[in-house]
Amino acid sequence: MVEAERMRVSVIGTGYLGATTAACLSELGFEVLGLDVDEAKIDMLRSGRVPFFEPGLDELLTANLGTGRLSFTTSFAEAAEFADVHLICVGTPQRDESGAADLTYVQSAIERLAPHLTRPTVVVGRSTVPVGTAATLTARLHALAPVGEEAELGWSPEFLREGFGVEDTLRPNRIVIGTDSPRVEKAVRELWRQQVDDGVPFLVTDLQTAELVKVSANAFLATKISFINAMAEVSEAAGADVIQLAEALSYDDRIGGKFLGPGLGFGGGCLPKDIRAFMARATSSASSPRCPSCARWTRSTSAAARARSTSPGSSSAEASPDARSRCWAPRSSPTPTTSATLPRSTSPRPSPRWARE
Numbered sequence: 001m002v003e004a005e006r007m008r009v010s011v012i013g014t015g016y017l018g019a020t021t022a023a024c025l026s027e028l029g030f031e032v033l034g035l036d037v038d039e040a041k042i043d044m045l046r047s048g049r050v051p052f053f054e055p056g057l058d059e060l061l062t063a064n065l066g067t068g069r070l071s072f073t074t075s076f077a078e079a080a081e082f083a084d085v086h087l088i089c090v091g092t093p094q095r096d097e098s099g100a101a102d103l104t105y106v107q108s109a110i111e112r113l114a115p116h117l118t119r120p121t122v123v124v125g126r127s128t129v130p131v132g133t134a135a136t137l138t139a140r141l142h143a144l145a146p147v148g149e150e151a152e153l154g155w156s157p158e159f160l161r162e163g164f165g166v167e168d169t170l171r172p173n174r175i176v177i178g179t180d181s182p183r184v185e186k187a188v189r190e191l192w193r194q195q196v197d198d199g200v201p202f203l204v205t206d207l208q209t210a211e212l213v214k215v216s217a218n219a220f221l222a223t224k225i226s227f228i229n230a231m232a233e234v235s236e237a238a239g240a241d242v243i244q245l246a247e248a249l250s251y252d253d254r255i256g257g258k259f260l261g262p263g264l265g266f267g268g269g270c271l272p273k274d275i276r277a278f279m280a281r282a283t284s285s286a287s288s289p290r291c292p293s294c295a296r297w298t299r300s301t302s303a304a305a306r307a308r309s310t311s312p313g314s315s316s317a318e319a320s321p322d323a324r325s326r327c328w329a330p331r332s333s334p335t336p337t338t339s340a341t342l343p344r345s346t347s348p349r350p351s352p353r354w355a356r357e
């Protein structure tokens with residue numbers, strides 16, 4: 001690999017995460033090549049148009065296209081030739097009714113990139129994946145790359161929030177890299193050198209821990225939202241004021257006030273799908289005789305996810321009532337508790353707030 005300061009980066013998958021990452025890394029001074037299988041998206045990005053709304057991203061894209069540090073392609077051969085570090089930022093949507101993550105796109109990204117890797121290379125996954133995915137992809141990468149095990153894979157989950165994508169990428173609150181490879185660690189450290197120098201915590205873990213950090217962060221945030229909505233129900237029944245209750249809780253720094261606003265519940269592109277994927281993964285692990293602690297894991301995960309995400313009387317932030325009752329209803333109860341069965345209150349409701357991740 002070339003010296004770190006001249007490291008060139010490809011970003012594979014230029015949707016929300018990838019386009020933001022590509023523009024921000026070029027802003028940090030790296031030469032970046034964004035790659036997507038969607039030609040229309042690549043054409044838009046090449047012409048300086050962002051296919052979604054994200055404050056500040058248009059300006060970064062235009063400025064860095066202008067410097068020549070940022071370009072786009074649909075060719076995996078070109079990306080392999082260009083870059084020393086490849087960041088995998090493709091989607092991991094919900095696969096089917098099981099809630100499991102669809103890993104087709106991450107698998108395809110590895111399978112299309114690997115045959116072109118003819119020199120030592122670092123590949124870093126940034127997509128949100130179920131624990132165990134990176135180990136499987138590592139084996140596939142080694143098998144398909146002409147350079148074999150000299151193509152090394154790490155996993156560095158991304159925690160950016162939609163609407164704050166540029167800010168969160170340039171000033172993350174932590175960087176996590178799952179790897180046991182000094183070369184992978186060095187490359188990721190170099191990518192975020194400025195942030196690390198500014199004091200951003202940099203955590204090196206194994207692959208599984210890095211994968212789990214992301215899904216457990218999302219599960220915890222969803223639990224917080226569900227908790228305060230449950231307290232809103234209790235408050236309504238008791239004649240208490242949940243807004244004051246939440247404020248009083250928020251001054252306890254063990255609890256904190258963020259994601260403690262009663263309202264519509266959680267939604268957005270990631271929290272619901274990631275929690276369903278977590279539950280699906282936990283269930284599949286629980287059936288594995290190799291993992292004795294997974295039964296406990298499944299029980300605790302399900303308990304967290306069963307907590308309702310909606311406030312009384314409000315519509316769900318989820319796609320459909322069916323989907324909601326399927327995913328969040330207590331399994332022991334044949335009749336899911338829905339807003340229709342909850343006590344109604346005449347007290348003013350908290351204003352609905354979306355919490356997105």
Ligand SMILES: NC(=O)c1ccc[n+]([C@@H]2O[C@H](COP(=O)([O-])OP(=O)(O)OC[C@H]3O[C@@H](n4cnc5c(N)ncnc54)[C@H](O)[C@@H]3O)[C@@H](O)[C@H]2O)c1
Nearest residue numbers: 013015016017036037038090091092105108109127128158
């Ligand atoms: N959106 C967020 O706020 C956010 C935050 C943190 C993590 N994530 C995670 O990041 C990942 C990407 O999310 P997103 O919101 O950017 O998704 P997205 O759907 O906006 O973008 C995914 C992109 O990947 C492209 N793609 C699919 N297969 C490909 C392949 N084989 N090669 C190259 N490109 C391919 C698609 O054409 C698309 O442009 C997901 O795992 C998501 O959970 C998203």
